[in-house]
Amino acid sequence: MSDKYASLRLKNQLCFPLYAVSNMITRKYKPLLDELDLTYTQYIVMMVLWEEKQVNEKFLCEALYLKSNTVTPLLKKLQAKGYIDKTKDKADERNIIITLTKKGADLKEKALCVPENIAKEFWLAPEEATELYRILYKMLNQGSSQNP
Amino acid sequence: MSDKYASLRLKNQLCFPLYAVSNMITRKYKPLLDELDLTYTQYIVMMVLWEEKQVNEKFLCEALYLKSNTVTPLLKKLQAKGYIDKTKDKADERNIIITLTKKGADLKEKALCVPENIAKEFWLAPEEATELYRILYKMLNQGSSQNP
DNA sequence: CATTAATAAATCGCACGCGATATAAAGTGA
């Protein structure tokens, strides 16, 4: 009885709900982040900067699992908004050092309500959240281990 | 001691790894789907059609948790590739009926190896996969319930 | 020390994914 094509059914996919939830996340964040004049991707860049104070682009790319061709234009926009500064590292001029402006640092306070409000959209039991977190990072670590 | 800003740390986010894994999924699928001349989004549209034979755009949007402004251009491309046909429903001309061409139906056979190969990229224990699946759909159902 | 290799960013072109809006067709009610 078992269908030869069962693996191609949408309902049997694990990647699809991941993809769909990710899209949904972006949608749910949008109205909250509009208040900060940030997109979701810009927001996670800011999260790194609120923690690290000073990073280069390579660090950001690795922290966010993104490529330079995504991050470069992103930083240009954040700079245009006055949230970050970019300067060349004098010790190694290939490095671009990214720092927060005062305006960017101040935004952290205003951002505090974002995680609160997002938590309301997707309520999970604490054990579910923990398990989800663990599995997702397991996938991330598996998936990012290769490539020359 | 507990940091006022703890909720803004990237490591304390649940949405971020979801977003990162979703990006990673698209990356992993790409070389496999290149063989079928499909993108990931086009692939999930085809998955629906391999099951349903005949749908309208609204059905596709709901099945894939996407909006018409994403799906309309997608269908145009699948049509250009010769995988689908679009005809107006004579009973209600607002409806666009989407069907597979022979070429599109035949692609199902070739697609069989895709789920196999993807499974190699992200290996999870069966219980983990089940739990992940359950939690993701819980989130999808919560998140898509509102909006006027 | 000159040539080659490696590295960090940036650029290019394409395909989403979205909110907002427009268009066209059907349904609704006074």
Added chain:
DNA sequence: TCACTTTATATCGCGTGCGATTTATTAATG
């Protein structure tokens, strides 16, 4: 029946994400 609303699809403009490639700078090697 005729304005009004609802519904299905399409259009517009913007911001990602990506593979592939380029540019600028530093490191490595003979």
